[in-house]
Amino acid sequence: MKLELKDYAFVGVQIILFMIYFLDLQFLNFSIPYWLEVVTGMFTILGVLIILISILQLNTNISPFPSPRSKTILITGGMFKYMRHPIYSGIIISSINYSIYSGSIYKLIVAVVLCVLFYFKSMYEERKLSQQFLNYEHYKKVTGRFFPIFKR
Template identity: 50%
Template structure:
């Protein structure tokens, strides 16, 4: 997988792992009351997010890496889930986080998911600089496809 991994790559992944751990801690900031229909819509959002993420994972196949630096043998994928979002796995994780947080009426999990959104934004900015250097056609792809949904 010859991948040039920098300190910045490790830092992004470390913060991401810490936020994932924080998400699943059984903590509550305060109770929020959401209508039942909204709670169940969180499950629908979670389901669609898992499906969307699974499609992106299947497309990446063996080229999957937690690091923002492109895999040496990787190719630019612009179809399937990548036609909808330049970062479909980040998108799926963000929407899954929001979906489950809404289902559980958890202000704490919504806060952690907002932190993940901020992290994924900066991680994707860094990743896109690297992708632009590696793939000249990335700039055209960037113009026609959103970062997240």
């Protein structure tokens, strides 16, 4: 598919938010107990692992842009069996937990803004994927956007 202005806008805003997140601003900080450091540290690592595994599973299909490439295939196995956007999920998990781990309200605010961006970026991406793959609508019904669907 041809990239549109929205593709560049989503990626541009995402890059800016990443840059802001990694600025080491020392204001609005708080302390957390040791047990919470351990828990949020483990979830941060989990989020990074989800990102890395998902990138490997996408292989040559990976792109920072939400519009799928014209000769791509729909990946529905591995991490993508449980969530439609596992890279976004990993970033959400790791950024929120690292914000808490580091005791930074500033980072937590940026992480929440990233969540909102990923929600809208994924909506746009899914419209494009639905146009390219006939079975995408069924995939949406049985797979969670950012987190697995737990059914009885």
